[in-house]
Amino acid sequence: MSTRLAAALGAMAPLAAVLAGSALAHEGHDHGAAPPPVSKTIAPRGEALSETFELVAVPRDGTLTLFLDRFRTNEPVTGATIDVETPDGPKTATATPEGGYALTAPWMSAPGRHEFVATVTAGGDVDVLTVAVAVPDPSGRAAAAPAEPSPGRAALSRVSEVAQGVRARLGQKDPTLVGAVVVAFLLGMLVTGLARGRRSVPAVALLAIGITLVLGTAAFAHGDEDHGPAVQGAALTEPRPSGTSDLAQRLPDGSVFVPKPTQRLLVLRTTMTEQGRFHRAVELPGRIIPDPNASGVVQSSVGGRLSPPASGLFPRLGTRVRRGEVLATVTPPIQAVDLSDMRQTQGDLDQQISIVERRVDRYRRLALTGAVAQTQLDDALAEFKGLQDRRAALDRIRREPEPLVSPVDGVVAQAAAVAGQMASPGQMVFQIVDPNRLWVEALSFDALTAAQDATARLADGRLLTLAYQGSGLADRNQAIPVQFAVQGDASGLRVGQFVTVLAATDREQAGLALPRAAVVRTGNGQDVVYEHTSAERFEARPVRVEPLDGGRVLVAEGMGPGRRVVTQGAELLDQVR
Numbered sequence: 001m002s003t004r005l006a007a008a009l010g011a012m013a014p015l016a017a018v019l020a021g022s023a024l025a026h027e028g029h030d031h032g033a034a035p036p037p038v039s040k041t042i043a044p045r046g047e048a049l050s051e052t053f054e055l056v057a058v059p060r061d062g063t064l065t066l067f068l069d070r071f072r073t074n075e076p077v078t079g080a081t082i083d084v085e086t087p088d089g090p091k092t093a094t095a096t097p098e099g100g101y102a103l104t105a106p107w108m109s110a111p112g113r114h115e116f117v118a119t120v121t122a123g124g125d126v127d128v129l130t131v132a133v134a135v136p137d138p139s140g141r142a143a144a145a146p147a148e149p150s151p152g153r154a155a156l157s158r159v160s161e162v163a164q165g166v167r168a169r170l171g172q173k174d175p176t177l178v179g180a181v182v183v184a185f186l187l188g189m190l191v192t193g194l195a196r197g198r199r200s201v202p203a204v205a206l207l208a209i210g211i212t213l214v215l216g217t218a219a220f221a222h223g224d225e226d227h228g229p230a231v232q233g234a235a236l237t238e239p240r241p242s243g244t245s246d247l248a249q250r251l252p253d254g255s256v257f258v259p260k261p262t263q264r265l266l267v268l269r270t271t272m273t274e275q276g277r278f279h280r281a282v283e284l285p286g287r288i289i290p291d292p293n294a295s296g297v298v299q300s301s302v303g304g305r306l307s308p309p310a311s312g313l314f315p316r317l318g319t320r321v322r323r324g325e326v327l328a329t330v331t332p333p334i335q336a337v338d339l340s341d342m343r344q345t346q347g348d349l350d351q352q353i354s355i356v357e358r359r360v361d362r363y364r365r366l367a368l369t370g371a372v373a374q375t376q377l378d379d380a381l382a383e384f385k386g387l388q389d390r391r392a393a394l395d396r397i398r399r400e401p402e403p404l405v406s407p408v409d410g411v412v413a414q415a416a417a418v419a420g421q422m423a424s425p426g427q428m429v430f431q432i433v434d435p436n437r438l439w440v441e442a443l444s445f446d447a448l449t450a451a452q453d454a455t456a457r458l459a460d461g462r463l464l465t466l467a468y469q470g471s472g473l474a475d476r477n478q479a480i481p482v483q484f485a486v487q488g489d490a491s492g493l494r495v496g497q498f499v500t501v502l503a504a505t506d507r508e509q510a511g512l513a514l515p516r517a518a519v520v521r522t523g524n525g526q527d528v529v530y531e532h533t534s535a536e537r538f539e540a541r542p543v544r545v546e547p548l549d550g551g552r553v554l555v556a557e558g559m560g561p562g563r564r565v566v567t568q569g570a571e572l573l574d575q576v577r
């Protein structure tokens with residue numbers, strides 16, 4: 001081997017080492033730690049928190065906007081006084097219509113790290129918070145002037161260009177096959193040059209080895225892998241543009257960034273988780289029933305034809321009625337046989353009345369002369385009056401219907417009265433219910449003790465407080481009826497409405513109690529809660545929950561105490577993309 005060839009191979013050794021290292025780095029696709037996620041739409045901001053307050057500062061266009069919330073509940077603090085120590089001296093922020101506080105801060109426009117101290121006074125709470133805001137340079141870092149390329153770099157660049165040209169000419173074939181063809185061709189050139197003893201052998205060797213390593217490295221490292229555009233990672237290090245805007249967005253790590261103004265619109269509220277022991281609750285199917293002591297039914301005791309009361313109108317559904325009020329009348333029908341008997345009885349009574357009436361007149365005349373005793377006249381008068389009463393009652397039976405009256409005060413819950421309708425004996429015509437006194441009847445498959453803290457949940461999420469009234473001893477389709485009285489406001493409830501009763505048992509269980517609205521069901525069926533990790537950042541935490549009562553669930557696993565969890569607006573937060 002000549003001296004020039006050895007020098008060429010020695011110059012090529014560093015290049016081979018670099019390309020081989022690149023190939024080894026690609027093996028397994030380990031590109032190192034990924035850069036932290038950066039969103040270029042988020043404006044510079046700073047935050048500070050304490051046990052009482054949480055403060056967020058956002059500088060924009062020479063104005064510093066401050067958002068003050070309660071640390072535990074995330075409720076906006078209004079009517080507070082915020083004094084800020086600035087390079088221009090102490091200043092007091094003024095309230096804005098959006099629920100924040102603002103002050104003029106031209107010193108915040110300069111790039112760099114700015115720190116200031118804010119003294120917050122809200123009612124009897126006073127706190128001192130230190131806030132740091134990093135303002136980036138809107139123009140970015142200046143690019144360095146290109147240096148004069150060295151001979152080694154120029155050769156390496158030339159090798160890369162040649163390799164790319166060869167691959168382009170051979171088309172979209174297998175890179176391994178392309179490399180083999182090029183290597184065979186260039187080795188042939190090398191052998192020919194050695195045989196002829198030309199001076200270009202070192203250059204040809206350098207070119208052959210360089211192209212071989214470039215193509216071989218590409219074939220070994222990449223294969224069929226598509227790494228996308230080479231400038232993808234450069235966007236993560238670019239300076240943020242000056243015209244940024246705060247938008248709620250889901251970050252690459254799965255957390256959700258929600259600026260304070262958007263939190264006000266979504267009404268996000270949080271609570272601190274606390275470990276405790278609670279009585280386990282069981283869910284029972286139930287329905288609303290009327291209080292048996294404040295409700296009643298109106299039934300007909302005889303069969304007959306229904307007629308409206310004296311007002312001429314049947315009471316409508318929802319009409320409030322009073323006890324003893326006539327709601328309808330029933331006129332019993334008279335059959336032909338009954339009518340014949342009544343006429344015969346009427347004739348007999350008329351005949352007896354006529355005979356007794358003449359007897360009374362005769363006794364009155366004789367009583368004046370003393371021929372008849374006064375007692376005989378009195379007996380005749382009594383008999384005459386009795387016959388007249390029987391005659392009048394017979395006429396009344398034919399003319400007067402049976403009145404249907406309300407047994408209690410309340411409203412008409414059911415009505416089956418139609419003019420001219422024939423009512424059977426014992427048929428319910430009206431149901432009267434007091435809407436302020438309702439019960440809940442649930443079916444339990446286990447014997448329950450007196451549940452003093454039972455609750456009922458409606459389909460719309462409304463909760464009812466229940467008071468235990470008793471349970472049956474006989475089963476109803478293998479279920480025991482349990483009755484509760486509705487406590488408090490019962491407006492909007494109707495008889496027969498289905499509810500879910502949650503009755504506490506004697507068994508206790510440890511865990512974290514959270515409102516049901518804090519738990520969100522994701523697309524894959526997993527229950528998650530959103531933890532408020534920082535002022536404007538929320539992270540989803542998978543949890544396992546169990547029912548506790550009508551308004552709360554018990555977090556058994558997945559969340560520890562002392563965490564801020566979103567209890568209101570969690571479903572809206574889950575929709576942020």
